[in-house]
Amino acid sequence: MNETITADAIASSHPRTAEAAAEGEASRQASAIEMQGLHKRFGRATVALDGVDLTIEAGEFFTLLGPSGCGKTTLLRILAGLEEADDGRLAIGGRDITEVPPHRRSVNTVFQSYALFPHLSVRDNLAFGLKMRGMAAAARHAKVDEIADFIKLGDLVDRRVDQLSGGQRQRIALARALVCEPDVLLLDEPLSALDAGLRSQLQVELLRVQKRLGMTFVFVTHDQDEAMVMSDRIAVLNGGVIQQVGPPREVYEHPANAFVARFMGHDNLYPVTGRQGSRLATALGELTTAEAGEGELLLIRPETLDLLPGEVAGDNHLPAVVVERLYRGSHAEYRLEVGDTTLQATLNNRGRHLPEVGDRVTITVAPDDLITLSE
Amino acid sequence: MRKRTLQRGLTAFWWFTLAFLYLPLAVVVLFSFNAANSAASFTGVSLRWYHQLMGNEEILSAFANSLVLAITSSVMALGIGCLIGYGMYRHRHRKLGWLIVLIYLPIVLPDIVFGISEMAFFVQIHRLTGLLQPGLGTMIIAHVTFQIPFVALIVYSRFVGLDPTLFEAAKDLYASPLKRVVHFMLPTIKPALISAFFLSFTLSVDDFVISFFTAGPESATLPIYIWGAIKKGVSPEINAIATLMIGAVAIAAIMSLLFSRRRPA
Numbered sequence: 019m020n021e022t023i024t025a026d027a028i029a030s031s032h033p034r035t036a037e038a039a040a041e042g043e044a045s046r047q048a049s050a051i052e053m054q055g056l057h058k059r060f061g062r063a064t065v066a067l068d069g070v071d072l073t074i075e076a077g078e079f080f081t082l083l084g085p086s087g088c089g090k091t092t093l094l095r096i097l098a099g100l101e102e103a104d105d106g107r108l109a110i111g112g113r114d115i116t117e118v119p120p121h122r123r124s125v126n127t128v129f130q131s132y133a134l135f136p137h138l139s140v141r142d143n144l145a146f147g148l149k150m151r152g153m154a155a156a157a158r159h160a161k162v163d164e165i166a167d168f169i170k171l172g173d174l175v176d177r178r179v180d181q182l183s184g185g186q187r188q189r190i191a192l193a194r195a196l197v198c199e200p201d202v203l204l205l206d207e208p209l210s211a212l213d214a215g216l217r218s219q220l221q222v223e224l225l226r227v228q229k230r231l232g233m234t235f236v237f238v239t240h241d242q243d244e245a246m247v248m249s250d251r252i253a254v255l256n257g258g259v260i261q262q263v264g265p266p267r268e269v270y271e272h273p274a275n276a277f278v279a280r281f282m283g284h285d286n287l288y289p290v291t292g293r294q295g296s297r298l299a300t301a302l303g304e305l306t307t308a309e310a311g312e313g314e315l316l317l318i319r320p321e322t323l324d325l326l327p328g329e330v331a332g333d334n335h336l337p338a339v340v341v342e343r344l345y346r347g348s349h350a351e352y353r354l355e356v357g358d359t360t361l362q363a364t365l366n367n368r369g370r371h372l373p374e375v376g377d378r379v380t381i382t383v384a385p386d387d388l389i390t391l392s393e
Numbered sequence: 394m395r396k397r398t399l400q401r402g403l404t405a406f407w408w409f410t411l412a413f414l415y416l417p418l419a420v421v422v423l424f425s426f427n428a429a430n431s432a433a434s435f436t437g438v439s440l441r442w443y444h445q446l447m448g449n450e451e452i453l454s455a456f457a458n459s460l461v462l463a464i465t466s467s468v469m470a471l472g473i474g475c476l477i478g479y480g481m482y483r484h485r486h487r488k489l490g491w492l493i494v495l496i497y498l499p500i501v502l503p504d505i506v507f508g509i510s511e512m513a514f515f516v517q518i519h520r521l522t523g524l525l526q527p528g529l530g531t532m533i534i535a536h537v538t539f540q541i542p543f544v545a546l547i548v549y550s551r552f553v554g555l556d557p558t559l560f561e562a563a564k565d566l567y568a569s570p571l572k573r574v575v576h577f578m579l580p581t582i583k584p585a586l587i588s589a590f591f592l593s594f595t596l597s598v599d600d601f602v603i604s605f606f607t608a609g610p611e612s613a614t615l616p617i618y619i620w621g622a623i624k625k626g627v628s629p630e631i632n633a634i635a636t637l638m639i640g641a642v643a644i645a646a647i648m649s650l651l652f653s654r655r656r657p658a
Contacts, residue, residue, distance in 0.1 A: 098561075100561050120561075121566075121567045121568055129558045137581045194566070
């Protein structure tokens with residue numbers, strides 16, 4: 019029995035209609051990814067991955083987040099098979115694919131540069147993967163029409179690649195990968211070359227596509243806002259090591275360490291100089307926390323603070339002066355001085371009084387919102 | 394005012410240069426249509442010399458030799474040069490600058506040195522093994538040798554101009570190594586290959602020196618025939634051959650230019 023014939027027979031006995039795709043009836047089993055002890059070095063000095071253990075659930079929108087050089091792209095390339103790990107195992111859908119070359123993996127990538135073939139029309143670009151898999155021309159044509167409809171490409175299909183704008187190329191690149199119906203879709207900073215407006219529009223679109231298809235997406239970005247908007251879970255990487263894995267709220271509100279906190283945009287970090295039970299001594303003054311952590315850094319999220327006019331005495335009340343106010347409509351961002359120490363605060367604009375620069379205020383914060391971290 | 398004068402001067406210089414380049418060719422073309430057997434006076438338009446060409450066995454055989462030599466050597470150089478060009482691209486990050494200099498060397502080497510060394514080499518091989526008797530075979534080898542660098546450099550520069558992630562995209566989209574060559578690399582560099590072919594073709598048709606040293610008694614090409622014929626004096630027949638060659642080379646050169654300029658579309 020010929021292996022390819024068997025595979026074709028199975029594929030054709032489970033036809034996936036346009037309606038099924040459009041309704042998002044996930045007839046196809048989404049696949050989980052397991053990584054164990056992945057190591058990767060470039061040359062002698064550069065360690066790109068230093069022992070990555072990670073499980074990505076089937077159907078998850080999973081984001082690899084970190085600064086440039088943190089290893090996120092290397093990890094993605096290992097998933098794609100474009101890079102080989104020096105050590106460790108990788109399995110998708112329970113099948114070990116550590117040694118499988120990229121063209122035999124049911125994994126497709128949306129590249130940062132889009133990598134559309136300049137010698138082919140948009141239609142032929144979309145059909146490339148299907149053609150390489152040996153799908154007949156008529157079936158390819160139908161699949162391409164189906165995906166073009168799904169991604170709402172409209173008349174772009176008949177254009178030439180060099181006639182497309184950045185946003186259009188991005189969507190073609192997405193469609194070209196999706197049409198292959200891979201077990202896992204990899205996205206390497208696919209939105210980073212676009213301007214802000216288009217970018218947030220495509221973020222929403224991408225998220226909808228993923229939810230409707232129920233496909234496993236692995237997304238790489240250095241933008242923490244983008245990561246929080248898109249992801250079911252985020253893995254924050256630094257120096258080739260995973261710092262934290264969790265849902266966006268957990269990573270943002272309870273960062274595992276100072277690196278994650280800073281990377282998620284937190285600036286209010288203060289060394290704990292003394293500790294007595296739940297009382298912490300810091301440069302801001304004495305504060306009470308509800309947690310029993312041992313961390314040497316206190317994290318105060320700007321949006322957990324409240325500002326009272328004038329000087330009010332009380333526990334977790336800090337006298338401060340407004341140094342700067344950035345009015346943003348829906349909210350205002352404050353820079354405050356408590357003694358010699360500065361502090362950021364964000365106030366919701368709900369018809370309340372917004373203190374002005376130079377005002378003397380009192381900062382209040384609930385003990386529940388104070389957590390401590392380690393470096 | 395002064396600026397306009399300068400502009401006019403430069404324009405005039407441009408026309409002068411063009412005239413200097415093309416008037417001699419125009420003279421040859423004109424006299425190839427001369428009714429009279431004279432290089433001094435033009436008496437009327439006639440295709441007489443072209444008719445005479447068609448009846449001259451020696452010229453026809455030289456023409457056939459030139460064509461066989463140009464096409465065969467260009468096709469072979471295309472195959473080998475294409476592989477070298479790709480190899481240069483694939484390993485461009487390793488410090489192989491010296492290899493590229495090595496590829497350039499035959500381009501800058503004087504033809505006569507190249508021709509003499511090829512001849513000496515073939516003679517030695519022939520003496521030792523009995524192979525490579527001077528003739529069309531040795532000429533093809535010699536021509537392929539000087540065509541390869543041009544092909545390799547054209548192919549290399551096309552590859553360098555590509556987004557490197559295209560190679561990864563092809564892998565990612567299920568293309569096996571063979572399919573990557575057939576469905577991605579060859580179609581992508583096709584304009585470069587066509588351009589390289591026509592360039593090789595012109596180089597081969599143009600060449601006299603290297604052909605002269607590597608030819609055998611039966612393998613005279615058009616330039617070699619012309620060289621032999623003008624020792625007996627320039628006949629209008631030569632003008633006709635020259636005109637045909639100008640036409641062929643111009644067409645090949647224009648094709649090469651068109652395809653090298655074409656964007657990878």
